Amino acid sequence: MISEKAKKRFIEIVGEENYRDSAAEKLVYSYDATPNYQAMPDAVMVPRNTKEVSQIVKLCNEFKIPIVPRGSGTNLCAGTCPTEGGIVLLFTRMNQMLEIDEENLTVTVQPGVVTLDMIQAVEAKGLFYPPDPSSMKISTIGGNINENSGGLRGLKYGVTRDYVLGLEAVLPNGDIIKTGGKLAKDVAGYDLTRLLVGSEGTLAVITEATMKLVPMPETKQTMLASYQDMEAAAKAVSTIISHMIIPATLEFLDQPTLEVVEDFAKIGLPTDVKAVLLIEQDGPLEVVVRDMKKMQEICLQSGAVSVDMAQSELEAEALRTARRSALSALARLKPTTILEDATVPRSEIATMVNAINEIGLKHGVKICTFGHAGDGNLHPTVPTDARNHEEMERVEAAFEDIFATAIELGGTITGEHGVGLMKAPYLEWKLGTEGIAVMKAIKQAIDPLNIMNPGKVFAKETRKRVVISK
Amino acid sequence: MISEKAKKRFIEIVGEENYRDSAAEKLVYSYDATPNYQAMPDAVMVPRNTKEVSQIVKLCNEFKIPIVPRGSGTNLCAGTCPTEGGIVLLFTRMNQMLEIDEENLTVTVQPGVVTLDMIQAVEAKGLFYPPDPSSMKISTIGGNINENSGGLRGLKYGVTRDYVLGLEAVLPNGDIIKTGGKLAKDVAGYDLTRLLVGSEGTLAVITEATMKLVPMPETKQTMLASYQDMEAAAKAVSTIISHMIIPATLEFLDQPTLEVVEDFAKIGLPTDVKAVLLIEQDGPLEVVVRDMKKMQEICLQSGAVSVDMAQSELEAEALRTARRSALSALARLKPTTILEDATVPRSEIATMVNAINEIGLKHGVKICTFGHAGDGNLHPTVPTDARNHEEMERVEAAFEDIFATAIELGGTITGEHGVGLMKAPYLEWKLGTEGIAVMKAIKQAIDPLNIMNPGKVFAKETRKRVVISK
Structure with missing residues (x-):
């Protein structure tokens, strides 16, 4: 007031x-x-x-x-x-x-x-x-x-x-x-x-x-590696990096995501494969050419069914834009779209992708997964309907399992989206009571009357996503 | 106790x-x-x-x-x-x-x-x-x-x-x-x-x-650009970077420093020039060769009297080691060596080098300057004698002027050495009372009894370097 x-x-x-x-x-x-x-x-x-x-x-x-x-x-x-x-x-x-x-x-x-x-x-x-x-x-x-x-x-x-x-x-x-x-x-x-x-x-x-x-950067090249085996795609991510190549972009999209993104963007993405990696390198031309060739080899050796180089900047930009539109595309499926960003060390990407799929099956929830695989930063996304309370309970349970798995693998509950109100209940899983306590002490020292975006980052009590209204 | x-x-x-x-x-x-x-x-x-x-x-x-x-x-x-x-x-x-x-x-x-x-x-x-x-x-x-x-x-x-x-x-x-x-x-x-x-x-x-x-990095190359004009050397630093080249190393040594370092390391450094830049680039061979050539051109255009490429890794390592030994070399001149690290935006390096020289003249203090010019991070160094209280007063006054100039140019009182006890009296010049207050609030929140390295970072009252003993 x-x-x-x-x-x-x-x-x-x-x-x-x-x-x-x-x-x-x-x-x-x-x-x-x-x-x-x-x-x-x-x-x-x-x-x-x-x-x-x-x-x-x-x-x-x-x-x-x-x-x-x-x-x-x-x-x-x-x-x-x-x-x-x-x-x-x-x-x-x-x-x-x-x-x-x-x-x-x-x-x-x-x-x-x-x-x-x-x-x-x-x-x-x-x-x-x-x-x-x-x-x-x-x-x-x-x-x-x-x-x-x-x-x-x-x-x-x-x-x-x-x-x-x-x-x-x-x-x-x-x-x-x-x-x-x-x-x-x-x-x-x-x-x-x-x-x-x-x-x-x-x-x-x-x-x-x-x-x-x-x-x-002087130049940039873009390619798409397609896999019939999700785990193989995920494994290629850490293989590329352990070969001492740090690409500018290394994105992962699974089949359900590919389907909706292609339906949305209509740029000819493969929808009959289990997963793709969108890979880019930038820098001086010689280096880009060399790195792209090496990454192409690694992808093929790791089981890619095809590796397609973008033939023009227009084509490359279409691929990037398609990837960026994943959330918008997924949002068309159902009234409510819940997208998360649990993050793991990149060596654990394959384990995490498998875990997400198993968690989806366990709770009977459809999970589409895409994200910044090179960062270990995945976006498991659930198209759902907030009005269906029974389904929301299962979605909630699935995400709790996903967060717990990420933590178990040495990861975090949020790689880039922030804690806000939504992930506040889970913050303690990552930081422990001691970590939360020191953050709260800092907050209290700087903002003793708690006027700055109150209620965010630090949870009150619940571990559930709840509709809050005043 | x-x-x-x-x-x-x-x-x-x-x-x-x-x-x-x-x-x-x-x-x-x-x-x-x-x-x-x-x-x-x-x-x-x-x-x-x-x-x-x-x-x-x-x-x-x-x-x-x-x-x-x-x-x-x-x-x-x-x-x-x-x-x-x-x-x-x-x-x-x-x-x-x-x-x-x-x-x-x-x-x-x-x-x-x-x-x-x-x-x-x-x-x-x-x-x-x-x-x-x-x-x-x-x-x-x-x-x-x-x-x-x-x-x-x-x-x-x-x-x-x-x-x-x-x-x-x-x-x-x-x-x-x-x-x-x-x-x-x-x-x-x-x-x-x-x-x-x-x-x-x-x-x-x-x-x-x-x-x-x-x-x-795949490879590395090293060169030394010599100048008879200190300001020209300092200006070359920002020119290199505004040409979109970010070298791995871009170090500056003035004549007084060169003399003592050469006397210490005996590797054939030029001592008859006013300043040198030690420049290195690393990365893929093609890129390194291209960048080094471009930087050589920039140095010559900016008034370098010579630019010498290290002919072997041995020679390069000798140059780097000589640079790293600057403090040890300077420390042999006088009983006390006071080295600072006031830092400015790199566009201000030439202004700062000139200001340091003028400040030295003003206070009758010999200042040798070297440092990480590419970072705007200089180490003006005064060989002195702590037992000579009159001279120490002038050294103190010179450093106060150096800190004030750095702040005036948008810089900071310390680029990499830390505040500790020594620079605590000057911290407010950089942060203002408001900045200090919020840092103190954080310190107080985390360490309410002030047991963690007390007396450091936050000054008590004095702006002088004083010998403290218990």
Whole structure:
């Protein structure tokens, strides 16, 4: 609840037009891309600069009003669902690309910049920003930083965290801090930059970011290896890497996923094979040619029935786009699509793929699996219907088994989607009570009144996915 | 002070032979590689496993006894000087390489493993661990992690932080936590792994680490570009990078440094030039040849009087070793050697080199400058004599100016050496009171009794380097 007094003061900060609390507006921001979670905010605010953010946060602290910073809401962990009401903070007026620095190879942006816009802007200057989450056409850099987003190029290039050099952020007390800078090296105190990356808006509001760029790779090649044996495909992943080749992309799609993606994208994907690997290498031409040839050999030796090289960049882009559309394609099957991202050491990919299939059979749940196999980061996905409570119970049980298996194999409950509300009940499986305790201590130290995206990361009690409404 | 009662309990944990409090033993661990700092510990302890570490820490918490975890004490920020007494914790009995995992490209070690031993062990398997601090022959991985050490290959490959995948650590309350794992991606909660990296032993005791490896580069070439104009040499650094070449090494040495290094190493370094750049590239042969040729051209165009390619790996290794010996060589000049590592965006390297020279003249202090120019990470070094208080005042004033200039240019007070005790008084210049406040809040939350390396990172009051003794 926001009192009339508080509302008046918020409006003094951002102006009438940037404080919105109509029923329609609140409804729009009551959910994000995560199925089955919805809760009404009390208001939506659109600050225009860091100073306004600081004033808003200070006021929220004074009135104990929750704040949920939100990019485009493409996260899949209910991380931006305002489950305890309060304010949803939008960055649509803080969406400027401030500087591309060609000498230091950095780009400085406001949080509301759309990821793909930034990627294209730096590419126009021969520079390269590798993290490419599937949602990059609409996701924002602020959202990417808060979730530490991954993407298809993570294996070779790392994730968002590896590209954040410096941040400006507003702490829950309204203090504005600057971390890092255009610096290759900086060890002045604790690594606040990386503490904020992936903190899901629970510690601070990010208001500016300086990101590292690298030179644009000279060339890129793409191929598709098809398998009639899922395990063989999964095994090829670790074989490639143990041959000292780190491809730019090494993606896995199983047959059920291939079928729906082909139906959606219609680009001639094989649907009569059990699995494919989408493999890309980039870099200097000689190296790319050599690596692709070697990987082709490894795939064939490991039982691929065919390995097809993309004949043009157009064809390659169609393959990548098809892979990126997997979630959208799967979402057409059933009213509810639940996609997870349990992650294992890459040597365990084959074991994990088999385990997922067995878990699906055990619980009578159809699981389509695709994902960043080279990172050990799979996306087992269940097309289901949230209204069917009996089936949802089985889906829930299947995912519990999947998380438990990932942990058992030395993995984690989330590789790139974040904990949010959805995976909070399972966090302890990965971290133990001691790990959770130290994270809670940090949260409490920085945000003692718990106004920053409350309810996220740390679970209250349940281990179930439940529909939350206010 | 450690009471007899506490001593008895410590001995119960580690045994008589691993609890040492003779005057000689305490003297040995009363200082580290940082000149001008000394303080006596109350005891030195040598735990044999994580459980013992946990019991020691718990007991220290109970009796409010400071703990200073120490690798080989090669740090240059007085980070392991036991300035508040207590226990110096050694890892000479926790020095096992536990596993090299060739499928996941990881190595798991205990903290006491010597950096170079680990590097050589993984290289024997065709794998590569890039961080190579100059002290790597004696430094330990535990020390490297606590200090987030850099090295000569930081420009292309990053620093220690970029290679830590997972940690086991003992918190001040004795809890044992495990962070991360053999995982390319993991966003399950706050990034404790990177919070601990570079935390200088002020938050936890690291008891095990899993480090990322990469494939060994196929080949490497080395060259030396000589300049009669220091500014031209410094400018060549940013020109190389803005030409989209990221060399493996890009080091700078000025004339005074060259003279003493040549006198020390006797390998035929030019001593009649104003500065040299030591440049290396590694990778596939075609790429290395192409990049080296391009960089040679850039150096000549930017005013190099000569560019000499190393004719053999022996010659290349001699150059690298000479560079690594810069501190040892400079240390022979005068009784006291003060080496700093103020760091700037690499576009500011030329400005910074000029500023350092002007500052030296202004204060009548001889400053030799060398360092990781490609990282913007310079090591202005002053050979002096701590007993000459008047000169020390001027040295102090010169370094204050250097730090202030680095900050003004968007840089930091320390790129790779850490804050420790020595740079604590300057930390606020980089972080502001707000930045310090949030770091202190984290420290207080995790280590409420302030037993973990107390007095480090956060300054008490002075801005001076002072001799501290108990």
